[in-house]
Amino acid sequence: MLSDPLKKTIRNAHQRIASSMDDYRPRASQNYLVAEIAKTLAGEYDKKQRICVVEAGTGTGKSLAYCLGALPLALKRNKKLVIATATVALQEQLLYKELPFFAQHSGLTFSYDLVKGRGRYICAHKLHNAVNGEQEQLALMPTLSSPLSDMEQKCLHQLHDAYQNKQWQGDRDSWADVIPDRVWHLIACDKHACQRQMKAHQTCPFHLARQKIAQMDVLVANHSLLLADLELGGGVILPEPENCIYVIDEAHHLPHITRDFSSAAATLKGTQDWLEKLLKFSGKLAQTIFSASASGSQFKLNDALDDVARGMKAVLSMLDSADFQYTEDDTYRFSHGVLPQQLTVQAKDISEASKTALRTLNKMHEALSSDVNDGDVKPFIADPILAESGQYIARLETLQKLWQSYAKESESVPHARWIKRMEYKNHHDYLLSDCPIEVGFYLKDKLWRECAGAVLCSATLSALGSFEHFAHESGLRSEQGVKFIKVPSPFDYPNQAQLHIPKTECEPTDKAFSDYLAKALPNTLDKSKANLVLFASYWQMHHVAERLRKQGWDILMQGELSRDTLIRRHKRRIDDAQGSVLFGTQSLSEGLDLPGDYLTNLVITKIPFAVPTSPIEEAQAEFVEQKGGNPFLSITVPDAAKKLVQSCGRLLRKERDSGVITIFDRRLITKRYGKAMLDTLPPFKRKIDY
Structure with a gap:
């Protein structure tokens, strides 16, 4: 239950925040949201499962609401508040605007920090070795295929000097210039070579950052990092789920990102190539390990690798002779995810062999790590070996994941499985892929039933007036105690748009239709104002832009410039009273913030239906x-309805914004599903031509 002292803490924090904001206006929807989040997390609706799903319209102030509703309770109960977002833009807004303001004015004492994956940090030992090693030695590193260029060498030394002089903390994001990928891959931290239990790596930036995390009250992460932690069992990157209250912002992305994390893919001939390299490398690894038992492990590893390679050869032969009907893009999908019996038999053998190989290579890798820690092997000798074995471990993990799934003949969760035929100049190959169709069960088992509490929020979680679609995708349907909340925007839609x-x-x-758009758009666009036209396909966007440019229209088009450059030029034109026409596709319908005069005329060419052409969508x-x-x-239809709401949400970003939305799709009024979509949009003033 929400105690009286806790209620008072929340009220006081809210009052302090309100008095600190010059343009603050009391919002009934925000107050309701704060109360419902606090009551849910306090267990007033369900003592075991404390989860609420919140759809909060633009302008509601949901980040302030979840901070007020969740943080006092997390501090009181000694839980970590983990805020996971889908975009860098929202992370930066939280870190550099929302949380500092909240910490300064709420009266609550708390610490906060950003949590990044280890791949965003350097390994100090790798950096040292890279700078002090010979070019010939560096060329032999598994991450390099050729020596560094002069420019790359210069960058490497600049990084080293800045780190040594404490002018740089060793994370990629805080370096002012671009770090070339070849340089970064050479010095980046990885879980296999840069281990905290090894003395030489205890002061590496990643491990120091993790020690700092343990002292933080609020952690800001992205969805991918959250899922990476769950994949490792929870409590490895982030604190244990039972000690966390999660706020998952932009939660409509969560099911799709989870599906990507649960997927696996591998080629046949490409795998055979690196298996051969691993066979040769195993001897080098065994010779470096101090223990005399390393040779026995090497024999076991090589036997398992031979079994994997034999299985891959058999599958390659089978696919070469199979009479599969491939699509135009050389893809064949197994209907209902069911494989031919012959392929299932081979999959079982490959799965077992790759499992043995993975287990044995892990054992050898850990033995060498222990040798370094014990002083039996010098770090400068072991580090490149550990880095290379770490890469092979990662590859074996993916390979084993794929074939373990392919080996299952019956399963409760349906999978999409497909093959892509790949043609090269001198040879051909096959890419085999596997992906679960539904991931709700995964989130249910790994997150919802383990966490201390969760708030899932977004401006678009319902579809066609119901949370059913999202609840099913995210594993929250039929879960006891889940509170679904829909909070309207404070905007005066009929008078603003x-x-x-x-x-x-x-x-x-x-x-x-494309030619018609090219003819109709000039009558809809206003050269003196800020225009955004959203297209359903790149082809159609380019086709229309080409036609309009021939008529003298100056168009800023997505894909021709970076997103940041595109938006900067658009805003500069408006600031200079020139007017601007911005063309984009669906990716500009989300996360694009053009308040006030930066957008007054929004055009949506058609309902953003996705064409189910990918193997996953077909499955x-x-x-x-x-x-x-x-x-x-x-x-x-539900997916398109959510995207349409997102697209329309680009127009009004502040309570004083205004403008016009034009949609060139009559199906919104002629089709039954269209009318349902229209009814889910905010209550704009409507003008329908007949």
């Missing part, structure tokens, strides 16, 4: 059909 659906000469599905549709459902209505 107009939604216009004009007459059109053809449907968006017609071939002539999802097939799975829904198998259960008697309609994939268009249960997957495609």
Whole structure:
């Protein structure tokens, strides 16, 4: 229960924040959100599962709301507050604006920091070896195929000098200039070579950062880092889930990012090539290990690798002779994820052999690490060996994950499995892929049932007026105690914006639609103001831009410049009272913040339906059909509805913003699903031409 002292703490913090903001206005929706988050996390709705799913419209102030609702309770109960975001922009906003302001004015005493993956830090020992090693030696490093160029060498020495002189803390993001990938891969921290238990690595930046994390009250991370921690069992990168209250912002991304983390892929001939290199490397590794038992481990490893290679050769031969009907992009998907019996048999053998190889290589790697720690092997000799064995361990982990899944003949969670045929000048290869269709079970087992509490929030979590689609995708459907909350935006939509659906000469599905857009857009755009046109495809965007440019239109188009440069030029034109026309695709419909005069005229060319052409999307549709459902209505329409809301959300960013949204898609009023989509949009003033 939420105690009276805790309620008072939250109220006092809210009052202090309000009095510190010049433009603060009391918002009933924000107050409600603070109360509901606090009550959920305090266990007033369910004592075991303290989870709330929040859809908060633009302008609600949800970051302030979840800080007020969650942080006092986390501090009181000695839990870490982990805020996970999907974008760097939101992380930076939290770190450099929201949290410093909250810490200064709320009256609460807390510490906060950013948590980054180890790959964003240097390994100090690797940096030292890279600078002090000979060029010939560096060329033999597993991360380099040729010696560093003069420019790369100069950068390497600059990094070393700055780190030695304590002018740089050793993370990639704080270095002012771009660090070339070849240089970074040579010195980056990795979990196999840079281990805290090894004396030479205890002061490496990553390990020092992790020690600092243990002292923080609030940790800001991204979704990928959160999932990486769960993949390792939880409590490895971040604190243990049972000691964390999670705020998952931009939560609509979570199911898709989880699916990517659960996927695996490997080529056949490409794998055979690195298996041969690993066979040769195993001798070097065994000779470096101090223990006399290393030779026995080497024989066991090599036997397992031979078994893997034999299995891969058999699969290659089978695929060469198989009569699969490949698509135009050389892809063949196994219907319902069911493999031919012959391939399943081979998968079982490869899975077992790769498991043995992985276990043995890990054992040898740990033995060498111990030798370094005990002083039996010099670090400068072991480090390049450990770095190389670490790369092979990572490859074996992925390989084993793929074939272990392929070996399963029946499973409760359906998988998409497919092959891509790859043609080269002198040879061919096959890329085999595996991906679970649904990941809700994973999040349920690894996160929701383990954490101390969770708040999932976004401006777009419901679809067609219901949380059902997101709840199913994220594993929260039918879970006891989950509180679903929808908080409206404080915007005065009817007076701030107009939604216009004009007459059109053809449907968006017609071939002539692109030419029609090129003819109709000049009458919709305003050269003196800020315009954003969102397209459903790159091809259509380029086609229309080419036509308009021939008519003298000056267009800023996504893909021709970096996103940052594009937005800067757009804003500069508006600041100079020149007007601007910005063309983009779906990726500009989210996370793009153009308040005030920076956007007053938004054009959406068509409903952003996804075409189910990828093997994963095809498998999802097939799975829904198998259960008697309609994939268009249960997957495609809800996804498109959420994207349409996101697209329309670009126009109004502040309470004083205003403008017009034009949508060139009559299906919003002619189709039943279109009317349902239209009803989920904010209550803009509507102008529909008939």
